[in-house]
Amino acid sequence: MIAVVDYRAGNLTSVCKALRALGCEPLVTADPDALRAAEKIILPGVGHFAATERLFQSGLAAAIQQRVAEGALFLGICVGLQWIFSGSTEAPTVPGLNVFPEQCERFPDSVKCPHVGWNSLDVVRPSRLLRGLTPATHVYFTHSYRAPAIQATVAATNYAGDFSAVVEDGNWMAVQFHPEKSGAAGLKILQNFLELPAC
């Protein structure tokens, strides 16, 4: 079962529509117990980092952590990527899940912000999510904060310097862009995630 976590941060319609177009009927849930039965967990998210506070308050964060430790695959999208870092300067008092100890920061004033539009992926390591994609594929971004490029970065994107566009570390995977809005390339990335062998 594929669970899409509903923590009332923006709208999940687009992600679910893309999954349905790929033949997957996700379970949209705000129930930690439901997550404990999931083989794959998708955490979408748009908007403010502060919205992720609800994940800790509601027990969803603990359920995600436990289930991924047991072998479930996690896919964070946009704020869902930022959340598995230690936090974001957007909401300094709200902790992230700290899978990666680095912090997310706002783009510098030297560029237009938010970073909106189609930018290219610079693939730096073999990636399960990006299998079968052509080099320098364009995907759709819309965000004001970014995670730095780190060891777990499999694809970086350049906008006032490189940042993490795709991270993969064991069962933790996340993308800063919106695969559900990135045309055929985005659907291929979601399909790759759906096809990965689950626990």
Add this chain to the structure above:
Amino acid sequence: MLTRRIIACLDVTAGRVVKGVQFVGLRDAGDPAELAERHVQGGADEIVFLDITATHEGRDTLLNAVQRTAERIFVPLTVGGGIRTLEDAARVFDAGADKISLNSAAITQPNLIEEIGARFGAQAVVIAIDARRKQPNQTEVVAPELAEVYINGGRKATGKRVLDWAREAEQRGGGEILLTSMDADGTRNGFDCELTAAVSQAVQIPVIASGGAGMVDHFVDVFTRGHADAALAASIFHYGMMDARTLKEQLASRGISMRLPC
């Protein structure tokens, strides 16, 4: 590298796509969902639906079209026209829009920008500005800083200057500006690059230029001289004069960064 975007705009009224010249003289151009899908297949980076009459009766028809479209396209879909409350916006998002665009309501109730942004994220709020540098029946064209903002489908002058309003909209949390030159709209004589450049330099958020697209040179101009982050067009796509892919290939060959292949 971040590419410039080519956005196909569908003006919708009573569930049909229409196109006029300088906001009047509408002609039927087809079914919104079908046309949106055709534009995406043709290489468009985004789709915008503008409900240009936004009557109460037409609303459900529009939401139905948004829903049908969102099931078929997987690029960003913006919907504008007639959004006056948080509830109106929520219905449009529920139907599958990724962004909403606010025009008249942003002027008359600017708090709406913050309200919708707080619930759906600032990136989901596009501020549409219709601006005019030339008064009807006059020949004098004023400087871009003096361009005036119009609302109610271009029928009502607000007395606001375009740069002031663009800055205010940004401060209130708008995620992008969709700037339409009423003087250029529907003429196919080119975008108002001076106006676009002035607004683009006044704000830190992306600016989408609209009004006047007729040929490839116009897009080159608006991306270079006009400093636009995206350009929107309607009629050149609808009537099969050119698809977005051909346009983008030609722009790329002239040094403008584009999403290709698409």
